[in-house]
Amino acid sequence: MNLLLPILAVLIGFGISYFLHRKSTTINLLLAFSGSFLLSVTVLEFLPDIYNSGVSSIGVFILGGILLQIILEYLSGGAEHGHFHLSKEKKSFPFVLFISLSIHAFLEGIPLHGNAHLLYAVIVHKVPIAIIIASFLFNTNLSKLKIAVFLILFALMTPLGSFVQNNTSLLDEISIYLDAIVIGIFLHVSTTILFESSKDHKFNIYKFGIIVFGIVLALVL
Template sequence: MNYLLLFLSVAFGYVIALFLKKRELRNMEVFLAFSGAFLLSITVFELLPHVFETPSKRIGVFIMIGILLQIFLEFFSKGAEHGHVHLHTESKKFPWLLFISLCIHAFMEGFPISEENNLLIGVIVHKVPVAIILSFFFITAGYKRIITLAFLFFFALMTPIGNYISNHYSFVHHYETEITSVVIGIFLHVSTTILFESSKNHKFNLTKMSAVIIGIIIAFLL
């Protein structure tokens, strides 16, 4: 069921994008702010305490590796993980760099998801607005439907595959803390970037601030 929900979150985003207009896309900033706050809160409330059950500076090193990995991936994805898509619409070739970087990000997301935490909800809440924005820009940029669907299909598969490997291959369990720490770093970078970008020009926005607070409260109560 977890695998199906993760896959359908991207499919759901594509369906929504089919009916969106450009002016309606601006409302996604509020949903993005909520998703960033929710993902950050799940990371802080559940993943961080788990990896620091036995405190070690080594864990901090792997968290920093995750942050650096995400920064590196964003050189190629141009920030699509947190709602920014910059494609060269003059060329309709398959955007391989964007695809590979997003797939690595999505693949890593799947590893810490388990019955012991609420990360499944956090990843789904994070994936839906990103899938909507990705799909919308592919559609409006005039990419062939087969390219858009192929991109989204394999992108949707990555997190379930990561989660499957985590659940069914014993060697992963030997490095569970290290892998989770790397993913924490990825989530910290992505979620804080979303929150930073949701307050452009450092102007106070009551709607976005409310969405952030609601996201934190819901994550705490889960």
């Protein structure tokens, strides 16, 4: 499941973007839900588990994950939390965007084995992000082939991270530190989604309600 479901989430997101009209209000609410659910699972389960590992420097790597995500978002333009712009005249393959998103996706796949709730949180997060990324790609002059290559490779990155972690010994000695880095990434992405200013800095009762729903769902699962 940790190999197939992330791929399915990306395909669903791209399919929604391709066949249906994107409604910004719906996407923003879905983003808010995914952010609150991801943050809640990270704080309630992932974070306590890693601190129970007894590694004294774990907090340093969590902070390192936050800094890494800031760098990745600079390269991607904020695609990881649903805010980026791609020139409509663009015809060449967006390598910088792809590399940034791939690093993010590969790393988030590493801790998924044996953590069903975290897997669900990543899946819920991937769907709206895939919709947004696809919407921008489809509005450029990129060929359908380049978009398809982007889609397929991006969809494979999270399962690849999970596969490498679970089926090889390459990351065994540093897996606890990579998990801490992923926590930092999740904290930054989810809080950015939740705490970015709403339009005209107005309180949005619908967004607040969906955030509370995401937190409650994480609590009861």
